[in-house]
Amino acid sequence: MKLFLDTANTAQVAEIAAWGVLDGVTTNPSLVAKEGKDFKATILEMCRHVPCVSAQVTATDAEGMKKQGQEYAAWHKNVVVKVPMTTEGLKALTFFKSKGIKTNTTLIFSVAQAMLAAKAGATIISPFIGRLDDMGEDGMTLIAEIMEVWNKYDFETEVLVASTRHPRHIVDAAMLGAHISTIPYDLFKKLPQHGLTDTGIKKFQEDWAKVAK
Numbered sequence: 001m002k003l004f005l006d007t008a009n010t011a012q013v014a015e016i017a018a019w020g021v022l023d024g025v026t027t028n029p030s031l032v033a034k035e036g037k038d039f040k041a042t043i044l045e046m047c048r049h050v051p052c053v054s055a056q057v058t059a060t061d062a063e064g065m066k067k068q069g070q071e072y073a074a075w076h077k078n079v080v081v082k083v084p085m086t087t088e089g090l091k092a093l094t095f096f097k098s099k100g101i102k103t104n105t106t107l108i109f110s111v112a113q114a115m116l117a118a119k120a121g122a123t124i125i126s127p128f129i130g131r132l133d134d135m136g137e138d139g140m141t142l143i144a145e146i147m148e149v150w151n152k153y154d155f156e157t158e159v160l161v162a163s164t165r166h167p168r169h170i171v172d173a174a175m176l177g178a179h180i181s182t183i184p185y186d187l188f189k190k191l192p193q194h195g196l197t198d199t200g201i202k203k204f205q206e207d208w209a210k211v212a213k
């Protein structure tokens with residue numbers, strides 16, 4: 001499974017990329033606004049570190065999405081144009097597919113939306129599980145249903161599990177065969193940690209210190 005960082009903070013991307021395990025980055029308008037930095041410069045800096053960086057269109061009509069998306073795609077070969085799941089978005093996805101521009105369809109909350117985006121030619125779809133959990137639904141059930149459908153047909157579209165909130169989300173997504181998880185920085189930092197690893201290292205160090213010359 002590919003692991004993406006869900007951030008618009010370039011220092012966080014550089015830090016996690018240095019671990020050698022980072023496959024991509026997903027930004028969105030809220031994350032970019034939080035950082036307050038130039039959008040294009042942010043995307044280009046991230047493209048230095050990873051081969052797949054989602055840059056989201058803010059237009060709501062297909063023509064506007066096509067214009068923005070073509071501009072973003074021209075910035076760097078690693079840019080993936082992020083398009084919201086609307087009927088206008090579907091038109092834009094079809095256009096981007098015909099132009100060979102990679103896309104990530106965002107704000108997917110149902111299997112029907114997932115199938116439509118895939119049929120329109122999305123490279124990636126992003127079902128948001130945490131936001132479903134937040135409203136009392138089970139986001140991981142959506143991933144299970146999408147993967148069941150994907151296993152019955154030959155969709156080339158990759159399933160990216162978005163809006164992850166805790167380490168178990170990443171494990172469950174992997175066990176269901178999802179292709180990608182995008183992970184917020186604080187959660188990514190938790191993944192290498194285990195209390196038994198820490199106590200194990202401490203014990204090894206202590207024992208070695210007793211015999212080391």
Ligand code: E4P
Pocket residue numbers: 006026027028106126128130131162163164182
């Ligand atoms: C994905 O591409 C989104 O940026 C992200 O996962 C949204 O997560 P949130 O629900 O924590 O805002």
